[in-house]
Structures are given as structure tokens and as C-alpha cells.
Amino acid sequence: MSANANFLSRLPPRLTLAVVAFLFAFPLVLPAQTADDVINAYLKARGGLAKIKAVQTERVTGTITFAPGVEGPFLVERKRPLKMHMEITVNGQSLIRVYDGKSSGWIYNPFAPNASVAPMAAGDLAGIADEADFEGPFVDYKSKGNQIEYAGKEQIDGKVVDKLKLTDKQGDVSYFSFDASTGLIMKWQGTRKVGDKVLPWETYFRDFRDIDGLKYPFLVESAALDSDQIQKIAATKIETNIPINESQFAKPKLPAPPATPSDPPKPD
Numbered sequence: 001m002s003a004n005a006n007f008l009s010r011l012p013p014r015l016t017l018a019v020v021a022f023l024f025a026f027p028l029v030l031p032a033q034t035a036d037d038v039i040n041a042y043l044k045a046r047g048g049l050a051k052i053k054a055v056q057t058e059r060v061t062g063t064i065t066f067a068p069g070v071e072g073p074f075l076v077e078r079k080r081p082l083k084m085h086m087e088i089t090v091n092g093q094s095l096i097r098v099y100d101g102k103s104s105g106w107i108y109n110p111f112a113p114n115a116s117v118a119p120m121a122a123g124d125l126a127g128i129a130d131e132a133d134f135e136g137p138f139v140d141y142k143s144k145g146n147q148i149e150y151a152g153k154e155q156i157d158g159k160v161v162d163k164l165k166l167t168d169k170q171g172d173v174s175y176f177s178f179d180a181s182t183g184l185i186m187k188w189q190g191t192r193k194v195g196d197k198v199l200p201w202e203t204y205f206r207d208f209r210d211i212d213g214l215k216y217p218f219l220v221e222s223a224a225l226d227s228d229q230i231q232k233i234a235a236t237k238i239e240t241n242i243p244i245n246e247s248q249f250a251k252p253k254l255p256a257p258p259a260t261p262s263d264p265p266k267p268d
Contacts, residue, residue, distance in 0.1 A: 035150045038162045038178055039138045045183030047214040049139065055214070055240050056080050058134045062218075062235040064088055074233070083249040084132035096252050099128045106251050117254055126170060137166060145169030156186055184208055184215060192224075200225040211238045 043049050058078045065071040072090040083101035087094050093110035096117075105120035105128050120128065130137065137146050151163040154177070161177040168174075174190030188203040201224055205217035220233040 033150055033153075033162065035148045035164055038150065038164055038183075039141070039148070041183035042138060042178055042185060045215065047210075051213050052135055052139060055134060057240065057242055057244050059237075059239045059242055059244065060235050061237045062233065065232040065234075066090070067229055067231075077244050077248055078132055078134045079244050079249065082129050082132040084128070085244075085248040085252075086131075094255055096255070097128075098249060098252050099125075099132050100249050101132065104251075108252060108255065110255070117252055130168070137168070141166075151175060153180070159186070161186055185217075194224070209238075212240050214240070 043052065046052060056079065058076075060074075060076045062074060063071060064074045070090060072088065074089070075085075075087045077085045079101070081101050082099065084097070084099045086097040089095075094108075095110065096108040097105070097120075098107075099105040099120075103125075105125055106117050107120055107124065108117045109115060133144075137144065138148070141148055145168065147167040149165045151165045154161055154163055156177055160180040162180050164176045164178070166174050166176060172190070174188060176185060177187040177189075178184065179186050185205050187205070190201060191198050192201040193199075201222060203220060203222040205220055207217060207219040208215045209218050216235070216238050218235045218238070221230050222232075223230045
């Protein structure tokens with residue numbers, strides 16, 4: 001008989017029940033999960049805060065798919081502090097978005113009437129810093145104006161996840177779900193503006209790979225709720241701490257028009 005069992009056997013019955021109840025109460029008073037617990041586990045799973053902050057530049061190249069048959073290569077370059085250059089090419093035409101990391105951004109949309117390099121509208125500028133921040137919303141989240149709350153556990157694809165509610169400085173609310181076993185992010189849920197409509201949207205992060213000691217998702221799949229049309233971003237290469245020319249973050253030049261096939265030779 002163990003020492004604990006021997007001790008309990010010598011107690012009066014009522015006292016024994018009281019002791020057992022007291023002992024079994026301890027597992028019920030474990031510290032509750034907090035938002036910071038989830039964030040710290042995520043940052044550790046990615047590779048650690050020090051490595052995240054050590055990244056000075058980042059380049060991602062791959063393929064983006066908007067719909068069946070509508071796809072093309074993309075390039076995203078980022079540089080501290082909050083500089084970004086993005087190009088998406090579809091049908092030989094390149095959409096370009098640039099932010100200088102301070103206050104100016106530009107867009108070239110070749111599919112718009114009278115296409116030209118135009119300054120970003122106020123609505124675009126309001127969220128561009130979040131796109132340019134390759135640390136993400138969880139590093140130093142309080143100084144970025146983000147409020148984060150723990151929103152409980154749920155299951156995604158058979159896995160237990162921890163869910164966080166994030167309210168950004170504009171007051172927009174979104175939810176992030178993290179794999180409880182790995183700490184890595186699995187899902188984002190919020191809204192996106194599509195044309196004149198604001199639609200509920202979901203994004204899944206998959207195929208994490210190690211790049212210079214940090215975990216990155218190489219596949220990002222997004223769709224409006226109740227839609228079977230999935231947009232995919234598939235990275236083929238991610239590079240960190242590489243030289244990127246400052247001109248990439250200045251006002252872009254108007255791209256040359258796509259080459260047109262020459263006239264066929266006239267018959268003799």
C-alpha cells in the first residue's frame with residue numbers, strides 16, 4: 001500500500017472524503033489559457049521572436065490563382081520599416097502596388113480604363129502598413145494598436161485550435177486560429193471588400209516550411225464563406241535578408257505595353 005493510501009486509511013470517513021475532495025480540486029484550478037499564451041506559443045513555433053525581428057528584408061515569389069484559368073506569377077518584396085513592392089501578372093499584364101514605408105503609396109492597374117500609375121486612395125493607405133509588416137499583427141501587438149482576446153477552443157479538420165479575436169486600430173474585427181499541438185496559425189476569418197460588397201471571408205495557411213530558421217506557409221487558400229471558388233497563393237521561393245534596391249519602393253514607372261505579334265509576311 002502506498003504511503004498516501006495508508007495515510008487516508010487512518011482518517012475518519014468524513015475527513016477522508018474532505019481530503020479527497022480537496023486533492024481533486026487542484027486540477028480544476030489550473031491557470032486559464034490567455035491570448036498571450038497563444039501568441040507566445042505561435043512566435044516560438046515560428047522560430048522565436050529574436051529571429052523574426054532579425055529579418056530586415058523578405059522576398060516571396062510564386063503563383064496566384066483567382067479562378068480556374070485566371071492565374072499568374074506574383075512577387076512581393078518587403079523591407080523595414082514597412083516598405084512593400086507587389087506585382088501580380090495575369091494574361092501578360094502586371095498589377096503593381098508600392099508603399100514607401102512612410103506615407104505614400106501607388107497603384108498601377110492595367111485592367112482599369114485609362115490605366116496609369118495613381119496614388120493610393122485613403123482606404124488603401126489605411127491598411128497598407130499591415131500588408132507591409134512582415135512581423136505580422138502579433139509581434140508588439142499593443143504598440144501597433146491591436147487589441148487581442150482569447151476566444152476559446154474549437155476544432156478545424158479534426159485538430160484542436162486556440163482562437164484569438166483581434167480588433168485593429170481601425171476597429172476591424174477578425175479571428176485567428178492556431179493549431180494547439182504545433183502553435184502555428186491555421187486560419188484567419190474576417191471580412192473583405194469585393195466591389196461594393198463586404199463579404200465574410202476565410203483564409204487557411206498550409207504547407208509550413210523552414211526558411212533560415214523561421215516557419216513560413218507556402219500555400220495560402222482563401223474564399224468567401226459558402227463559396228467553392230478558392231483563391232490560392234502558392235509560394236515557390238521565400239528569401240530573407242537579401243539586398244533589395246530602394247527604387248523598388250518609389251513611385252513605379254508605367255510598364256511597357258505587352259508586345260503584339262508582328263504582321264505575318266506578305267506572300268511573294
